[in-house]
Amino acid sequence: MAGDRIATDVIVVGAGPVGLMLAGELRGAGADVVVLEKLTAPTTESRASTLHARTMEILESRGLLAPLGDIPNDRRGHFGGIPLDLTLPGRHPGQWKVPQTRIEELLGQWARGLGADIRRGHELTGLTMTADHVEAAVRLPDGTTTSLRAGYVVGCDGEHSAVRRLGGFDFPGSDAERELLRADVAGIDIPDRRFQRLAGGLAIAARRPDGVTRVMVHEFGARPRGGQPGFQDITDSWKRVTGEDIGHGTPLWVNSFGDASRQAARYRDHRLLLAGDAAHQKMPIGGQALNLGLQDAVNLGWKLAAEVRGRAPEGLLDSYHDERHAVGRRTLNNIRAQALLLLGSAEVEAVRRIYAELAAGSENVRTHLAGMISGLDIRYDVGGGRHPLQGRRLAQRDLFRAGRGLLLLTPGAEELRTVAAPWGDLVDTAAAPPGDVPPDLGAVLVRPDGHVVWTDAEDTAITTALTRWFGTPKRQSDRTTTRNRSTDMSSRLTGRTALVTGASRGMGRATALRLAQEGALVAVHYSTSEEAAEEVVELIEKDGGRAFAVRAELGVAGDVHELFLGLENGLRERTGTTDLDILVNNAGVMGGVKPEDTTPEQFDRLFAVNAKAPFFLIQRALKNMRDGGRIINITSGLTRFANPDEIAYAMTKGAVDQLALHFAKLLGPRNITVNSVAPGITRNGNPVFGIPEAVEQMAQLSAFNRVGEPEDVADVVAFLATDEARWITGSFVDATGGTLLG
Template identity: 75%
Template sequence: MAGDCTETQVIVVGAGPVGLFLAGELRLAGADVVVLEQLTAPTTESRASTLHARTMEILDARGLLAPLGDVPNEPKGHFGGIPLDLTLPSPYPGQWKVPQTRIEELLGQWAKDLGADIRRGHEVTGLTVTEDHVEAEVRTAGGTREFFRAAFVVGCDGENSAVRRLGGFDFPGADAERELLRADVAGIDIRNRRFERLDGGLAIAARRPDGVTRVMVHEFGARPQGTQPGFADIADTWKRVTGEDISGGTPLWVNSFGDASRQAATYRASRLILAGDAAHQQMPIGGQALNLGLQDAANLGWKLAAQVTGRAPDGLLDSYHGERHAVGQEVLSNIRTQALLLLGSQQVDAVRQVFAELAEESENVRAHLAGMVSGLDIRHDMGAGDHPLLGVRLPHWQLTTDEGPLTSTEILRPGRGALLLLPGDHAGRQEVRTVAARWAGPVHTVTATSHPEAVAGADALLVRPDGYIAWAGTGGADLERALDRWFGAPASTQSAESRQARRDPVSAGSRKTPATSVPTKSSDTATVKKWRTDMGRLTGKTALVTGSSRGMGRAAAVRLAADGALVAVHYTSRKDAADEVVASIEKDGGRAFTVRAELGVPGDVHELFLGLESGLRERTGGTDLDILVNNAGVMGGVKPEDTTPEKFDELFAVNAKAPFFLIQRALKNMPDGGRIINITSGLTRFANPDEIAYAMTKGAVDQLALHFAKHLGSRNITVNSVAPGITRNDNPVFGIPEVVEQMAKMSTFNRVGEPEDVADVVAFLASDEARWITGSFVDATGGTLLG
């Protein structure tokens, strides 16, 4: 049976919190992703409801906390039912209560806004792994069969993972010996209980604001039933343990969970990867299971995206298993301990007493247990170096930086690495900055002018996208090694061929390879449907093109989006035209949004950047702007003797003043290695007496490139001018063949320019291939200036 084969870079199986968060992380880092979920609609069951400090920090680093609103917080948690103060140095100490349904809703919307393709009612039934791709066979809710192909498949599909089963992963460990029954029940009135140990068992009850009570109960000595309980089973057990009758209530949700403890022997087998409960099965005590899975996704997302987009250094993806398997082992160990303390009979009471006394009387013990539960104790092996901050998460600081006040988590909003230059010796910081500038794409440099804590022995901190410090020290040599280890060789040292070769074959070269037939598991053939398999050389970049609702600006926006950039389409009055540009970009698989501002009037730049930053933050979690194209302008069309002071001022306000202050403002958002491209005119080199004032404004724009290029060289930001000649636009004159013929004669190529001719030049200057070009005047007149 033949069918379509949809291609992407990564397939994520499972649209729970872990799968959705991973999808968003992949998109934020520029990778294409399809999420396949067996369920046709999101679940209404909130199995988990607790977020711990480290997870809250990670969500904050992506700007995802604000949409949650006010979240209930409890600084006191527990360890195996023993009260434990979870307060540790973090902006989010303790437990934060968010229903899993709300988390899924939030992460699902975030992933969709970033461009993830989420397909429900798609059950993965087969996986075929080859040397260069994985093919997934899927059964849809309608009973049809579909095929998907990707460089990697990630199983985020829970403890009964199809990816783990189909991939043949070894899943050693122990089956459950005890279980906790639980239900959400309406219409009962019982007192709240927090880990109440009675003669017959353990009872927990918590009444929610909506009147529904969650009850959990374990009868000492009872073995797991092997099947999901009914409400009658829970009511009977509750009565035997507490003596209370809840059978008259209305169950809204019933299930159980046991103390099984298993962990995949490896989190990666060739092109198959596991995350969340697919990689580890544990009793969800205190919400650690959900938090462990979300932190898996944070560790994996940026590494896998670097792999499929050709940026990953050797061994980067392997570090996912190395780091997270070790963390998983430690978490499963502490959960097994908690399960014994929580569900063990009276025989464990003496041990519980010792734990309680130690946690109460020893701050070191309390902090150690709190660090395990919260995830704040994680330290990864970053290689050589002995700085006390190496391998731990970036501490929470309120920083004053060259970009304004920032918290430690806000530095990570773009989803890229960050080099935090610390206050201190200027020469030392400059050496570090110079080295880091070569990695300006994947690493964002932030200069701190003050922070509340001194960091001895370090000029700077290199922070990975997941928030862990990969280098802390002085001098450029050690930093260069750390940058190369975690972010690969700088782009300037890679040839186009080597960058392409580092891509996975399913991602690389897809624009050149025609669709072919792909053998499937059942030896059928499936016609490949090309689907955004290569986002292009601007993947992960953001761009603003002023005046892009029509003409050259529109063509530039479309081209930059085709190359992978998220493009802000600026307009002044024609919202319908700008919306049409966005629709056209999105139809072709790109990403764009509109932003309005009238240029040349007071407050223009402020208004534009309010809209721009709002749009960027909504889609990327940050406000970085990598590419600025100053295209908006007004023509003069007035003879010199008829030029009024008002017209003269308008021309300069829109054509020269606005670009200057747009550049000035954009530099607050632009990472090192950014691109500024100003659209000027061939009229600065070719005389036309009817456009003297206009040509003067464009001459000023030429000077912007020359002098700003010198000013911004230390940040590896290039600034260039592109000078179009006669280029087709919506002027009625281009509808007159005789006139067009005369204009065409001015070009060496005997034709008028098309907007795409100029857009291609803009795209080149925005790319890494143009890194050695700055302060230049690029003649894009089609040879008109040759004379």
């Protein structure tokens, strides 16, 4: 066996939509993941194209809807070919049409952006499971083999899953008795048909905006052919059923699917797990298969990440099987019923008429069927709870972050913020937006997959629910603050990690202290003065906070690499992961040289430290940054206020302003905000601040008639790092004390 053995937390087998969704969820929750896909390039086959309401909610909560643009929507669906209005309360009623190729492209970009390692042309050929890891034998594109070691392996590799086969999973059920032939055909002009039942069979035709027509046909009584059909098989069958000749068309894709119905007996076997079509084989009627798989991935991702990070409470990972196996079984049952109604011949007509009458004449029947197909009616058994919302999804779209729970509070329940603070590294606490919490409730606790596990209407304490779903909190010291205005340290950033560059003095030092006071673990970066950086760390720790120093000289070759080596080592040692939530690009050098005296070397140095380093720090940080992160760049009021003695310096800060504008647009889908903070004249250790006359003169430039203090700027940065600033991005924040007012 050739190659090296690479260790990772999780190997996901299969780079289809389900595997990529799982990879993104795992990375967003802090787990390392390698995705293996035997295909060397993404498939061009259109396959599934329907997204249902619950999947749309999930994609929106992860910031993945906006990149899809305007999506065609149809509130009409069907049950076994019988028209059905899918409208239910929610933001995305009905069904939405997105080609699977586009879903794969989007999820692939998302997962890679989060740091997932996706390896195409890598085929799983063997599995060996031990007590503490799994060895995966992999065939590489050049035909050689290697071995990858992981804590867990998840099969997302379809109905012919290698993980299911190699892992020995039982896969009971029934083989196909009927099949539906389908093809995407260019160059034909036939009437659209929506589940048209003719004497000889079923015909479906839908012409897309690009002129391609998808045709599907079933001949009543025909048995599956046992292999993939050719285009001639489809044209012959279509002509027998409809009388139309489509043989002159150009087939772009041809396949068939049968009504086989199988489900893995267990979705988990120790360190092996299954999701999507690897766990359940069914006829993809009504587009439920893709949606079922994506929802499997979202249910599993945060639980598996908690397991590999050592934060999972007992039984959490097993709840994946308990919850999703029941949902899968129910979905398979409704698909089998639909297959009979759709593909049965004259003997099912009486039943079809009864179903049609019920669906059209009873709102209860309609909402029951629509809820089942859309996934909006799923209610997990989360233990106890009398409130109707318990176990159901909460479609909160703006505050969810992958891998993190959410405690939503109304104004009357703010005292729970302190109770939940020990779980702050896994659970965000936020004020409930209007209408998101039912009026009879004051607070709800929501899992990372969007399902409610506690409300304040229950008898159980919130700490019981937090412990059950998020484990025992990490021990946190009782902390006091040195800030005059508060005797207790805030917890708005508890559980977050931050990197502040140039944090050994001035505004960087004040910012590091302030973020630590808010509960963040702070990496204190310095270039030369180790003693000053360690002093900042000592001050933070003395006040009960957490920090560590990391050194790297910026503006030189290898600067970002050196900084992140130290950063990741420090984070891993203290948190078990390399996750980063906040990046403050503060480090910089002043010019102090008149334009006529500026040399090319001085100019290059200014740009290397002040502009180039922040760009590449952001680029590198995005591999570690979780969704919902914060990037704050320290710029300067000199980009808006002329000082001819600092032209080169002002140019560098103008470039930094552009980082916020353009990165904000790029990172919006991940709910990462990027902003510029522009200080004015601020005490920075320069000897000029020791001259009273000079200070008085500088103070007159401010609307407040004083010079700025580092803490003035640090408070602005701290605000932008919190959830309260989640709606601010791409902004230039004037922190000059009114100097720019003129």
